[in-house]
Amino acid sequence: MQHDYDLLIAGGGLAGNCLALALKQTGLRIAIVEASTREQQQDSPAGDRALALAAGTVKMLETLGIWQGISRAATAIKDIHISDQGHFGKVRLSAQKENVEALGHVITARDIEAHVAKLVTESDIKLLCPARVVGLMAGSDAVNVNLKRGDEPLSVSAKLLVGADGGNSSVRKLLEIAQHTTEYGQTALVTTVKSSLPHKNVAFERFTASGPLALLPVADNHCAVVWTRSSEDADALCPATRRTFWPNFNTVSVTGWANLV
Ligand SMILES: Cc1cc2nc3c(=O)[nH]c(=O)nc-3n(C[C@H](O)[C@H](O)[C@H](O)COP(=O)(O)OP(=O)(O)OC[C@H]3O[C@@H](n4cnc5c(N)ncnc54)[C@H](O)[C@@H]3O)c2cc1C
Known part of the structure; x- marks a missing residue:
């Protein structure tokens, strides 16, 4: 056939x-x-989110010939600091100690999505x-x-x-494939902050009672923040007028941070 x-x-x-x-x-x-058209994909506010790519993912993207075109837009993670609120212990991972160039990289979704879409357009792959x-x-x-x-x-x-x-x-x-959804009662607030001290390529992850808080180093000494709160807390912290909700992700993008904390 x-x-x-x-x-x-x-x-x-x-x-x-x-x-x-x-x-x-x-x-x-x-x-x-x-x-969606290319323009709609490019203009989506969800493109602002920072993606942390593990070293293995970067290797895979290299093999596919994708990484070479976006590496300059990415920020290396040299150290990772993981802690648990209310507990004494901390885990520190270091690229230097592991003898690798970086533990991972951070890049905006828009940068990687746009590049991958461009490579598809330039290939023999048919795009409908x-x-x-x-x-x-x-x-x-x-x-x-x-x-x-x-x-x-x-x-x-x-x-x-x-x-x-x-x-x-x-x-x-x-195809009527069944889906099982577990409601965590959590919403991730996502934004970018600039700190007065250099981030030194350190990523932080802190587990708290209301969910994880992550700070990822990005370009120009900015940090991408993913702050998970209970859904009621997130509503109180960030009124609907100041946010963009990404329905597929249960994530809120915050357009300003100073008044939030
Ligand atoms: C705040 C946040 C942080 C994240 N951080 C990380 C991270 O650090 N590291 C990481 O690896 N991942 C991270 N992710 C997850 C990552 O962004 C997603 O897993 C990934 O983008 C999903 O890609 P996808 O192609 O599966 O889906 P999508 O990006 O949703 O793409 C699906 C596509 O299908 C199209 N489509 C939908 N329905 C139809 C239809 N009927 N016909 C034709 N086309 C259709 C849509 O237009 C869309 O373009 C994060 C996500 C969020 C929200």
Whole structure:
């Protein structure tokens, strides 16, 4: 049976685009269906979030030829300080002691997402964008996928469909794959601060009764903050008018910090 593609990936976020780039040398006919335009993806406030990439992830991105284009935008983590509120012990990890150049790197999601999307555009990977997966029928040797491009319906077939369409995955829903959600009653407040002292490439993680607090070193002596609070505390600390809520992440981006603490 003829198929339009060997592999159809629903979702052109980090997971979908990196998978396509990892497989691009295989000779497989690959297509990505992405619902948002490049501009919408670039303008999303969720792009401001800082991602901490472990040294192993950086190695993998290097192997895929991705890291070389973004390394300059990333900040190295040289030391990590982990503590538990109310407890005496601390863990300190050091790149120097581990004999590695860095324990990890911090980069904004926008920087890495934009670069990965550019590499996909420059490759042979077919990009169906903006288009949304709205239906699918899986057979024994192919999957037929219904797409919507604006109001225009489109049908494509592939040997394999990968659902990389995020936390609210349409592919999961269409295949009726059960989802179990555990409500932690926590909200992460995410913002960036500048300290008067240099961060010296140290990342801090502190476990507290209301959840972890992380400080990640980023460029220009700024630190990205991820502050997990109970959902009631987060509401009180940061009124709805001063925040952007990222529905798929249960995360709030705060547009100003000084009045918050
Ligand atoms: C505050 C915060 C901090 C984080 N820190 C880290 C970190 O330090 N390190 C780390 O590794 N990770 C971190 N993460 C997690 C990381 O950001 C996510 O895991 C990752 O971005 C998810 O990528 P994805 O491609 O799976 O999903 P998404 O980025 O959600 O991409 C899914 C894509 O699918 C598209 N789509 C959706 N539905 C359809 C449809 N029906 N048809 C076609 N396309 C569709 C969407 O438009 C979207 O582009 C953090 C997240 C947050 C919120």
